[in-house]
Each structure stands twice: as structure tokens, then as C-alpha cells.
Amino acid sequence: VxxxxxxxxxxxxxxxxxxxxxxxxxxxxxxxxxxxxxxxxxxxxxxxxxxxxxxxxxxxxxxxxxxxxxxxxxxxxxxxxxxxxxxxxxxxxxxxxxxxxxxxxxxxxxxxxxxxxxxxxxxxxxxxxxxxxxxxxxxxxxxxxxxxxxxxxxxxxxxxxxxxxxxxxxxxxxxxxxxxxxxxxxRPRPSKLSDFQQWKKDVLTRLKTSPETATPELTHLPIELSSLDFLTTLLQEQTLQSHNIDPAPIISDYIQHALRLTEQMGESSSAGLASSASAGLGATTSVEDQLVDHGREAQTRAVKLLLLFIRNLIRKDLVGMEAIYFEIQEICVRYVWIREVREFRAFIEGVEGGEGRYGR
Structure with missing residues (x-):
């Protein structure tokens, strides 16, 4: 099953x-x-x-x-x-x-x-x-x-x-x-991602001509499906390797960046609590609501998306697990309260222990 x-x-x-x-x-x-x-x-x-x-x-x-x-x-x-x-x-x-x-x-x-x-x-x-x-x-x-x-x-x-x-x-x-x-x-308001396609074309060009300016942008992408999709495509098509760029440090740095963003999502809940504390007595927002809406829910969504990305990398052998070992350990320890993290940990232990490639 x-x-x-x-x-x-x-x-x-x-x-x-x-x-x-x-x-x-x-x-x-x-x-x-x-x-x-x-x-x-x-x-x-x-x-x-x-x-x-x-x-x-x-x-x-x-x-x-x-x-x-x-x-x-x-x-x-x-x-x-x-x-x-x-x-x-x-x-x-x-x-x-x-x-x-x-x-x-x-x-x-x-x-x-x-x-x-x-x-x-x-x-x-x-x-x-x-x-x-x-x-x-x-x-x-x-x-x-x-x-x-x-x-x-x-x-x-x-x-x-x-x-x-x-x-x-x-x-x-x-x-x-x-x-x-x-x-x-x-007219529909343009989204902040409306230039993403143009950015991808630009960064692909700069990976060839000036990789030192392109790689920092790859490692600082947001935790969004379009970003993870782009990174996965670069690895699947071996675009980085074709320009003599080692993909492992790029992915490791990106995951570290994503973890910092995720940690900040948790900190934003404190800011929400501070603002609610200064609100009038008639305000209906509770402490628990602030934690759920602005803290843990945001973190959970980000972590789940990141886990699916990492699992996909491992299953397809796009990046060696040893290259992102410490990032994986940080996720498994810091966010153990998320059910998907516990499932992911079992998956990793299965891969490491030779109990099956997919940790079933």
C-alpha cells in the first residue's frame, strides 16, 4: 500500500x-x-x-x-x-x-x-x-x-x-x-510572477555567459511551484552540467534559503500577535487564530512543498542524498510536528537502510 x-x-x-x-x-x-x-x-x-x-x-x-x-x-x-x-x-x-x-x-x-x-x-x-x-x-x-x-x-x-x-x-x-x-x-492586475517566463529565458542565457550572476538567483528563488518546477527542469535536462556548473551546491544552497524563509514564516506569527495585542477590545482575532493563519499553516504548506521537491530529487537521482544530507536532517528535526515530515523521515531511513528505493 x-x-x-x-x-x-x-x-x-x-x-x-x-x-x-x-x-x-x-x-x-x-x-x-x-x-x-x-x-x-x-x-x-x-x-x-x-x-x-x-x-x-x-x-x-x-x-x-x-x-x-x-x-x-x-x-x-x-x-x-x-x-x-x-x-x-x-x-x-x-x-x-x-x-x-x-x-x-x-x-x-x-x-x-x-x-x-x-x-x-x-x-x-x-x-x-x-x-x-x-x-x-x-x-x-x-x-x-x-x-x-x-x-x-x-x-x-x-x-x-x-x-x-x-x-x-x-x-x-x-x-x-x-x-x-x-x-x-x-484590466486584470498583473501578478508579481507575470515576468517569470522572461526571467527564465534571461537566466538561461546568463548561465551560459555569466554564471556568477545567474546562480545566486537560482539559490534565492521563493518556495513556489513555478520555482521548484524550473529547478527540477534544469536538473532533468542537465542544463547546469552542460555549462560546467555542479548542481549539488546550487540545490543545497536553495534548500538552505528555503528553510530560512520557512523559519521566518513562523516568526511572522509573532508580529501578528503584536498587532492583535494593540487592537481594540472589540477585535475578534484570537491568539490561536493568529498562530494558525499566519504561522503554522504557512510553514506547513512551505515544508510540504519542499519535501515533495526533495523526494522527487532523490527518487529520480537528480541530486545525491549525501549532497543535501544536513538540510534533510534539519527538516526532520525542526519540523517533526508536521505529519508529512515524519513520513518523509521514514522514507529517508528506508532509502538509507536499503529497504526499498521509495521507502515503502
Missing amino acids: VGGGEKDADTFEESLKLKNTLDGIEEEAGASPSWEALSVIVNCEFRLYFINQDTPLRNNPFLSHWVETIQRLQNQLSTAPTTEYAPANTDNERIADRDIWVVRLGLIKALLQSRNVAQFTDKSPRQLYKDFVESQQKDSFDLGPYIRMLEEEDIYERTPEPTEPHARDNPATTHQNNSTSNNDAQ
């Missing part, structure tokens, strides 16, 4: 593969749109949501992916040339790139709104095309609540509440590309 930690690791590994596939096929679909590309995209997005659906949405590591994809596709549709609608030519298998964007956008919005994967289980890409493109349905999707979730979880930087009542409205994204207001307040 596979334990909960093992299942989480398998989910994390599959999620990374799906995310990598989506990143690659998106460029391909833009340059050479096809029904095959649409099929890969919608199947990956559906599977990504399906295997992570048990995680509360505000804690789901892929919420930022879905929000940013919606923002990006809406922007592409709003700036693309307006054309008259014409059904895709199914005889010669042609489909427009904007049709692929509309279908992907519609699927993500529908999954987030309904939280019901069953309605899409038996639908083919062509059926989704009919639903979202041929029907030209107008949606009333509001991205604001999902952005606020990310802000409340400190994944996005908080911004002042808009003064205009419609400031959080999103641009229209129908296939006919209805005209939208030029008011900047009506």
Missing part, C-alpha cells in the same frame, strides 16, 4: 510533467495551431485540475497557474485582430490559434467556477470547441475572488481596494472580441 506521502510525491511529479507539457505546447500551438495541440492542452489542463482537486483552492499550488493563464489568454484575445467568426475546417483539420485560446480559457473558467470535473469527463476536444467557440457563449466569470485568495495567502502582493465599483471587472473574452473599456482599472 502506498502511503499518503508517496501519493503526494506521485501527484507532484505528474503535476510537474503536465505543467512542463503545457508550457511547451502553448508556444507550438501559437506558431502552428492544430487539433492535436488543442487535444494535448485541454487534456493536460483537465488532468492538472483533476489530480489536485482535493486540495482547497486557496491552498492549491496551481491556483496561480490558472489565474495567470486566464490573464494571459484574455490579454491575447483582447489585443488580437478582430475577425469574423468562421467555423474551423474539420475536413483539413485546420483550427485558429485564437480558437485554442478560447477553448482553454473556457475550460479553466468552468473548472474553477463549478469545481465539478464530472461534466467534462466524457467531452472530447471537438465537443469543447462547440461549447466554447461555436456557441460563442458570454461568461460572467470574475477573476477577482481568485486573485484575492492569492493575496491573502501572500502569493501575490496586496494592492489597495479599487475606488471605482467596476475596477475589478475583467475584459470581455468572447470569440467576437467585443470592445472593452480602456480604463486600466478594468
